[in-house]
Amino acid sequence: MTDYSKMSEDQFRQMVRDFISENLPPEMAARWKKMYHPYKPDVVWWTSKLNEVGWSVPGWPVEYGGPDWTIAQRHIFEEEVFLAGCPALSPQGLTLVGPVICHYGTPEQKDFHLPKIRSGEIMWAQGFSEPNAGSDLAALQCRAVRDGDEYVVNGQKIWTSEAHYSEWVFMLVRTSTEGKKQAGISFLLIDLDTPGITIRPIISIDGGHELNEVFFEDVRVPASNLVGEENKGWTYAKELLAEERTFSAEVKRHKGQLRRIKNIARETKIRGRPLIEDPHFQRRLAQLEIEVLAHEATLWRVVAEEEAGILGAAPTPSILKVRGTELVQRLGALMIEALEEAGLPYYAEHDYFLTEPADPPGRPDAYGVSSDFMFRRSLTIYGGSNEVQRNIIAGQLLRN
């Protein structure tokens, strides 16, 4: 196995680039750069490709197939694959439930699930949120009642990304109503083919379908699908969310956006002159690029502190999330504006992702821009809303 620890950052980056240029089909990269929703066939194929060299699960412990990269290396990898237009790996299995199973799963669960997650053979959805349990996740009510060696699950989940093409879902379910509400929650793995499960699409404001509602009616789940101990699910869920603390910084997306805005502004001619040469436009772009520079430096600080095991008391992960997501939204707006008239048409994903309609309006470099902008409103809502993040920042500051 390759010893990555001896590599300089440049060597590591070059290795990733070489892999991508040898393996990523250009037409796949071209469609992913449009920034529409994930496309399962590409995701599965690319996951299996990465799995061949052990790169599909950078965050996993070595004994379960992780490549033992440093956090900095993981960030380099993320950035390179994103900027090159590689299919985005589905996070639910690879980065969320995978590590939980590594740490708390039974030997049977590990043997059955981990290889299939690593290879992309089985896709996962995350069934946490419910209609009345959003920010206040611990208020969740989807019940799992023990009946012999099975749990019987009744209730509803919502906002379940990718459930419509996933094979399994990991769930937080209520197994007890006694004590604190956090104390009655368990972590359950459910095969989405089990009778009694209904999945309904939720179309988002970009016209895309990534979100779903999932209904459970007397769904019988083997008790052996419980992860860890009953009523300890909240602890595992919190760890799962903390695991990825620096990966919501979105720096890779900012870099992709900056690059794309510049490319677009080279093409857009305003009164006969490339927009990129307009000093007013340059100033606005520069302002955002400066924000990204400061933000990226914050990410580097947090990563270095995390690697040194000295992550301070400062609520830096929340800073990364708040600023990172808000910058994505601001860059997205400038990107539409840079397209000028070509930014206005609705380039529906179903017309423009795999194909192109006859006689389309606008320009090819505009495809996906407004759709992405619309959908990215959700960045400041999920993963702990930005209001909740600001509560965390203020709470930590004022306690000290």
Place this chain on the structure above:
Amino acid sequence: MGMKVLPTEEQVMFRDAAARWVEQEAGSGADMAAQWGQFAELGWLMVAIPEDQGGLDGNVYDNAIIAEELGKGLVAAPYVGVAVTATQLLLALAPERAEAVASGEEIPLVAHVEAGQGGDPSWVETTATQAGDGWSLTGTKTAIIGAPLATSFLVSARTPDGKIGLFEVAADAAKVREYLLFDMRPAGDLVLDATPATLISSDALSAIEFALDCEHVVESAEAVGVMQTAFDLTKDYLNTRQQYGQLIGQFQALQHRLADMFIELEQARSVVLRGLDALVRNGPDRSAMAAACRVKVAQAGHFVGAQGIQLHGGIGVTEEYPVGHHFRQLIAFEMRHGGAGAQVERYASMMEL
């Protein structure tokens, strides 16, 4: 302080009628053509037309009052494009045509904007050449809202003497590339390739500028309506949605956000009055005020629309729930005519230094 602030009794009646219509008809699934007949019957297409041309002798204030109500219901029919932009252009250059527009018989849309114009009304690359007795036009006019409904287009084009003329092209005599804008309003490009056209005026730039200034301001009024509904939905949601055992409207962070939304909404409403005042006075600051109006309303609209979604949480990004539709229309408003950034530059080029 000389600005008109309060509506007249007649304007209040228009507003109430428009509000009722929006409540009953908007979202009824009726197509734009059917709605158009109703606009004509209600007199909305003639409010700004002088009495001796068969109109109601009002002005852009009346248009703005109706547009604001239509904005609240996200009505897609191109009221501003026809009853304001095209009507003002015809009143200036071919007033005898206004009556047929007022009656709903003709639905002309102005085809002026082109890719690369960047909000500068004098930048026109479409060319007009004389062909026998008539003219023919070549060029592409983009993102004309309501294009599928148009009976004709009023097209700006550069004539051989370097001036900007205004021409008319019948809708069925030209190629219209139809599509939706990202806010789902039906629109289209007018694709002209040596297309025969009738000359309306051989020197039309100042009339076009006036009509576009009217469009900036009245579309801003429409956008204020769009914002108002986004704001109302959000306020109501804060009073219904519970998390952590309380109404989310009890979180002070959200109270302050709602207050900021309200401040922006009211600033936008005010600047529209200022823009209307500048149109009616038609003084040297008219175009600067129209640009200022568009900028302020666009920026306020972006904030109010985005926060409207944010304060709803996940439901805000769904197609099923309306607040996201309001956001989309506000962003489309912001991005048209070169985008709010280009309009700031326009203001800068015109402001007193």
